[in-house]
Amino acid sequence: MFAHILEFLGRSPPDPVRLPLTGSHWPVLIVLTTYLVFIKILGPMFMQSRKPYDLNGVIKAYNIIQIAYNMILLVFAVYFMVGPGDYSFKCISNLPLDHEYKNWERWLSYSYFFNKFMDLLETVFFVLRKKDRQITFLHVFHHVYMVYFGFLYLYYYGYGGHAFFLITFNVVVHVLMYTYYYQSSVNQNLRNDLWWKKYITIVQLIQFGIILSHSIYILRQDDCHTSRLSATWGSIISVIFIILFGNFYLRAYIIPQKKKTSRRVH
Known part of the structure; x- marks a missing residue:
């Protein structure tokens, strides 16, 4: 097994x-x-x-940039996949290196990858504002995983393909998430009162459900030549994230609601 790992790490892009x-x-x-x-x-x-830094202005600007960045990326990604990229969603493979729209695939994939580095600033803001409770295992694991797995895919399997289709759902989640963050930064009193806050986690769970289903569908096709490691790892990590985000949703929304209901009854 160790030899296989070394062989994998030693591959040329x-x-x-x-x-x-x-x-x-x-x-x-x-x-x-x-x-x-x-x-x-x-x-x-x-x-x-030190006292927590007041970064409200910086965070507002950061959230606006993230919303715009992800919206533009989403529009171009969908247009590319159904248009010039002509992706077959039954079996998605990277475009050939000599394809006339290969640079589209490269730069769109890279734009998503670069955005994962931008996401790391969120944790830096938590530290500088002394919001240590928000730096959970799920938060850190998610950010680190997204950066490094993004790199591994681009390096060993190239730009685009199956993973590019999967990450498009994550872009949708980011538009919703940073819209919520922006609204919260505009009015701190709304942070816990925005009715659609919990639905962001629900959308994330749906996202992982779609990724898991599509990855399994790909793996069941013997004649599909897409990255099987991408589909395999997509299945595994989707299950992990469903457990982690499901646990978060349970602790953040279901259990507190049950406690409130119990208090009212008694």
Whole structure:
């Protein structure tokens, strides 16, 4: 097994075009290591004797940028898949290297990957605002996983293809999520009163359900030449995230609601 892992890690990228941060493991690992050291060690030490920073203006701007970025990416991604990319959703493969729209596939895939680095700033804001309770295992695991798995896919399987179809659902979730964050930053009193807040988690769970279903569908087709590792790992990580986000939804919404109902009865 160890030999297979070394063989996998030693593979050359199938696409010779290497965009920034996709040329080797090291840049991505350095960024993620710096991120983890800051949010777990250096950041809390720096903030220990300081008051929380007022970053409301910065966060508003950040949320607006994220909403616009993900909306534009979503429009171009859907247009590309059903238009010039001509994806067959029964079996999605990366476009050939000489395809006339290959650069579309490269830059759209890369735009999503780069956005995962932008997402890391969210945790930095938590640290600087002393919102340590929001830096949960789910939060950190999700951010680190999305960056590194995104890199692994681009490096070992190229741009686009099956994973590009799957991440489009995540872009939809991000539009909803950052819209909620923006509304919360505009009026802090609305943070816990926005009626659709819990539906963001429901949409996330639906997203993972779709990814799991489509990945299993791909794996059941012996004649489909798409990335089977992408479909396999998509299935596994979807189950993990369904458990993690399901647990979050249970603790954040179901259990508190039951406690309120119980108090009213008694």
